[in-house]
Amino acid sequence: MATVGREGHRARLRQQYYDSGSEEMSTRTMLELFLSLTVPRKDVKELLYAVMNRFPTLNELFNASYDELMSVKDMQNATAMSILTLNELINRSEKNDNKLDKPIKRLIYARSLFENNKHEALAAVFMTGALSAKDAQV
Numbered sequence: 228m229a230t231v232g233r234e235g236h237r238a239r240l241r242q243q244y245y246d247s248g249s250e251e252m253s254t255r256t257m258l259e260l261f262l263s264l265t266v267p268r269k270d271v272k273e274l275l276y277a278v279m280n281r282f283p284t285l286n287e288l289f290n291a292s293y294d295e296l297m298s299v300k301d302m303q304n305a306t307a308m309s310i311l312t313l314n315e316l317i318n319r320s321e322k323n324d325n326k327l328d329k330p331i332k333r334l335i336y337a338r339s340l341f342e343n344n345k346h347e348a349l350a351a352v353f354m355t356g357a358l359s360a361k362d363a364q365v
Contacts (some may be wrong), residue, residue: 240256240258240259240260240263243256244260254277254285255275256303258275258278258279258285258288259271259272259275261309261313262274262275262278262306263304264309265303265305265309266303266305266306273300273301274299274300274301274302274306277300277301277302278299281295281298281299285344288310289310289313289314289317290314291310293307293308293311294323296310296311337350
């Protein structure tokens with residue numbers, strides 16, 4: 228009978244991702260997997276909980292500054308830089324992929340227009356025949 232413990236936990240997380248993909252994993256588990264890839268040979272549970280308490284949403288986490296990330300207990304420079312770099316790569320990907328051919332892409336694009344506004348705003352998005360958004364003014 229196999230015993231369950233901390234030994235091999237990272238391998239089980241990776242295997243779960245390989246077997247089922249991200250759809251079957253909770254956000255907490257995906258974040259734990261990400262942190263385990265950036266923090267070598269150390270249990271990341273305490274860091275995971277500290278990150279989740281400091282940044283209750285992924286949006287807050289990925290919009291945090293370097294100083295805000297480093298204020299989290301047990302945060303390492305490499306982990307903070309990985310979070311910042313991943314966010315920048317995602318932003319570049321979204322900027323280069325302006326084809327809004329799926330409803331989720333339209334929703335993400337619409338949210339991005341308003342995410343930093345503190346006041347009510349209105350935006351007009353003009354679509355081309357290829358479902359690409361032209362620059363919007365908010």
